[in-house]
Amino acid sequence: MKAKDIAALFGLAALWGASFLFIRIASPAIGPFLTIQGRVTIAAIALLIYIFMIGKSTGWGQLWKQYLIIGALNAAIPFTLIATASIHLSASMLAIINSLTPLFTALVVWGWMKEKLSTQKWVGIFVGIIGVIILVGWSPISFTSEVIIAIVLSILSTVFYGFAGVYAKKVFDSVPPLSVAFGQQMGATLLLIPFTLFNLPKSTSVITPIVGLSVVGVALLCTAIGYLLYFYLITNVGPTKTLSVTFIIPLFGMIWGCVFLNEQITTGMVAGLLVILSSIFLISDKRIKKQHHRN
Numbered sequence: 592m593k594a595k596d597i598a599a600l601f602g603l604a605a606l607w608g609a610s611f612l613f614i615r616i617a618s619p620a621i622g623p624f625l626t627i628q629g630r631v632t633i634a635a636i637a638l639l640i641y642i643f644m645i646g647k648s649t650g651w652g653q654l655w656k657q658y659l660i661i662g663a664l665n666a667a668i669p670f671t672l673i674a675t676a677s678i679h680l681s682a683s684m685l686a687i688i689n690s691l692t693p694l695f696t697a698l699v700v701w702g703w704m705k706e707k708l709s710t711q712k713w714v715g716i717f718v719g720i721i722g723v724i725i726l727v728g729w730s731p732i733s734f735t736s737e738v739i740i741a742i743v744l745s746i747l748s749t750v751f752y753g754f755a756g757v758y759a760k761k762v763f764d765s766v767p768p769l770s771v772a773f774g775q776q777m778g779a780t781l782l783l784i785p786f787t788l789f790n791l792p793k794s795t796s797v798i799t800p801i802v803g804l805s806v807v808g809v810a811l812l813c814t815a816i817g818y819l820l821y822f823y824l825i826t827n828v829g830p831t832k833t834l835s836v837t838f839i840i841p842l843f844g845m846i847w848g849c850v851f852l853n854e855q856i857t858t859g860m861v862a863g864l865l866v867i868l869s870s871i872f873l874i875s876d877k878r879i880k881k882q883h884h885r886n
Contacts, residue, residue: 596828603820604836606813608843611682611689612851613809614674620802621792623674626809628780628787631666633810635776638818642773650770651777657762661771662778665755669748670779671786676748679741680732681854686844687726687864688745693837693871694719695753703757715873722870726863731855768825772818834875838868 592600617626642649651658677685694716700706708716723746732738763771792798824833841864848854 592828592832596824596832599820599824600828600833600836601839603817603824604839605843606817606820607836608686608840608845609847610809610813610817611673611677611685611844612847613805613813615677615682615685615848615852617802617805617809618674618677620797620799621806622790623671623678624783624787624790625792626674626806627667627670628783629806630670630810630814631662631776631779631783633807634814634818635773635780637811637815638769638773638776641815641819642769647767647769649773649777650766651774654766654770654774655778658771658774658778659782660778661755661759661763662775662780663782664751664758666775666779667782669751669755671783672744672748672751676741676745679735679737680745682848682852683845683854683856683860684726684730684732685745686841686848687860687867688723688742689749689844690837690841690864690867690871691719691723691746692749692752692756693874694867695750696756697753697874699750699753699757703754712874715870717870718873719867719870722863722866725866726859729857729859729862731857731859768822769818772822776814837871837875841868 614626617629639649673685673689680688697708697712697716701708727742759771821833821836824836845854845856845860845864849856
C-alpha cells in the first residue's frame with residue numbers, strides 16, 4: 592500500500608477505536624439512548640450534506656425498508672448495546688470484545704447462508720471463545736450482576752454486526768456504499784426516536800461540554816468521517832487489505848482508554864486480545880488469500 596493508504600488505514604482504526612472512548616464518556620452521563628441518538632442523527636445529517644455536495648443519490652425512496660433493517664442491525668441495536676455496556680465496562684474492554692465481530696459473522700454465514708466452515712475456521716472460532724474467557728476471567732473487575740450483563744450485551748452487539756454483514760451482502764451488493772452508510776444512519780435515527788424520548792435525562796445539567804463534544808466526536812469523527820475513510824480504502828486498496836483494520840482497532844481502543852480515561856491495561860487484556868486476534872486471523876486467512884488472488 593502507498594503511504595497515504597497506510598495513513599488512512601491507521602486513521603480509520605484510530606477513529607473507530609476512539610468511538611469506545613467517546614461512548615464511555617457520554618453514555619454514563621446522559622444514557623445510552625440519547626448518546627446513540629446523537630451519534631446516528633448527526634452522522635446522518637453530515638453524510639446527507641456530503642452526498643448532496645457531490646451530487647449523488649441516497650436511494651431512500653426505493654430502499655427505505657431495507658435501510659431501516661440495516662439501520663437496526665448495524666447501528667441502532669449494536670450501538671445501544673455497546674453504550675449500555677459502557678456504563679459498567681472500560682473503553683479498552685469494549686474495544687477488545689468488539690473485535691469478535693468476524694467470529695460471529697462466520698457463524699452467521701454458516702447458520703444463515705449454509706456455507707460450510709473449514710476446520711481452520713472452526714478452530715478460529717474455538718480460539719476466539721478461549722480469548723474471551725481469558726479476557727474476562729483474567730480481569731481485575733468485580734463480577735457483579737451488572738458487569739456480567741454488560742459483558743453479555745457487548746458480545747451480543749457483535750452478533751448483530753454479524754447478521755448485518757450478511758444482510759448487507761445479500762441486499763446492498765449493487766447499491767453505492769455511501770448511500771448505504773447514509774441510509775443505515777437515517778434508519779437508525781428514525782428507529783431510536785421513540786426510545787430516546789422515553790429515556791431522556793432528568794436534568795440538562797448532565798450535558799456538560801465534554802459530554803456534548805463526545806457525542807459530536809463519535810458522530811462526526813468516528814461515524815461520518817470514519818465511513819468516508821472506509822470507502823476510500825475499499826476503493827483504493829480493496830476489501831482484503833481494508834479488512835486488516837480489524838486487527839488495529841482494539842489497540843487504539845486500549846490506547847485512548849489509557850491516555851484519556853486512565854484505564855489500566857492489564858496482562859489479561861493483552862493476553863485476551865492476542866488470542867482473539869489470532870482467532871480472527873484463522874477465520875479470515877483463507878478468505879483473504881482468495882480475495883488477494885482475485886485482485
